[in-house]
Amino acid sequence: MDRRAFIGTLGCLLAAPLAVGAQPAERVYWIGLFHVGLDHVPPALHGLRQGLKELGYEEGKNLRWDFRNLPDETAAQATAREFARQRVDLIVAFEEQTVRAARAATSDIPILFLHVLSDPVAEGFAQSLAHPGGNTTGIFGDVLAKRVELLREVMPRLERLLLVFDPADPVSRQELATVRAAGNGLRLQVVERAARTTADIQRVFTQANREHLQAVVVVSDLLTRFPSLMIRLAAERHLAMPGHRKEWAEQGALFSYGTDYFSVGRIDAARLVDRMLKGIKPADLPVEQPTKFELVVNLKTAKALGLTIPPSLLQRADQVIE
Secondary structure (H helix, E strand, O other): OOHHHHHHHHHHHHHHHHHHHOOOOOOOEEEEEEEEOOOOOOHHHHHHHHHHHHOOOOEOOOEEEEEEEEOOHHHHHHHHHHHHHHOOOEEEEEHHHHHHHHHHHOOOOOEEEEEEOOOOOOOOOOOOOOOOOOOEEEEEOOOHHHHHHHHHHHOOOOOEEEEEEOOOOOOHHHHHHHHHHHHHHOOOEEEEEEOOOHHHHHHHHHHHHHOOOOEEEEOOHHHHHOHHHHHHHHHHOOOEOEEOOHHHHHHOOOEEEEEOHHHHHHHHHHHHHHHHHOOOOHHHOOOEOOOOEEEEEEHHHHHHOOOOOOHHHHHHOOEEEO
C-alpha cells in the first residue's frame, strides 16, 4: 500500500468512530417510587406510568422504574436511604409515611408526593403551597368532611358515628378536628377510638355494636393500609363505612368519595415528573390540589345494610356497583 492509500484508509478509520460518537445514547432516567400498604398499590401509580409513556418515557429505553410496596414506615425509611445512596433522579412518595422517610434521607434529590391527605405545609413538607422551597413538591387534598355529609344523606337517621384513628399518626389530630366539626354540624354523636394494629382494629369494631354505633369513618392515613380488613369487619358488624377512593367501594364499602387518583397520576403527576426530570426544581413548582373527584356507590352493600340510596345521590354518582 502506497503512502497516499495508507493515509486515506487511516482517515476512514478515524472518521468512523467520530460519526458514531456524534449520536450520544439517550439518557435513562431512574425513578424510585414507594408506598406503605401491602394489600394494595396506590391508584395513582398506574396513571403515572401511563402518563409518562404518553410523554415519551419508555421503560427499558429511557426510563428505569423502581417501585417498592412496603409493610411499614421503618421499611420506608430503609428504602428511602437506599434510593438516596443509589442517586436516583427522582423519588415519588405515596402517602405521608414515605414522604417523611424520603425527606429524612435526602435534601437534594427531587421528591414528588402523591396521595397525601393532610396539609403539606402543616406537616412540614413545604414552606408554602405557592413556594414549597427545598426539594419537595406534590399533590394533596382530601374531602373527609364531605364524606361525612354524604353518609348522613344516605342515612338520615344516623346518630352515632365511630371514628377510628391511629394515635401515632401526626395527621390524626387535624383530621379528627375536621370530622368533629362536620359531625357537630350534622348533630351526630361522635365516638373516637384509637387503633394501631390489626388486633386493635378488630377490638374496636367488635365493641362498635355494643356501643350502638351505626357507621364508621377511618380518619388516620396510617390505617388506610388495612382496607380489606376494615371493610370486612364493617360488613360483619353491619356498620356503614365510606371510603376515600373507589377501590374501597369496589371491595364492599358503602360508597367512596374522593380524588380520581388515576387521573391525578396520568395527567398532573406525569406532568410534574416530566418537568423535574427536565431540570425544573421542586422549589419552583407550586403544590397542587386535585380538581376532579369521583363518587362510587355500592348498591349491594346498601341492600345488605338495609339502606335505600336516595335517587338524587345515584344521579350524581360516577359509578354504581349493583
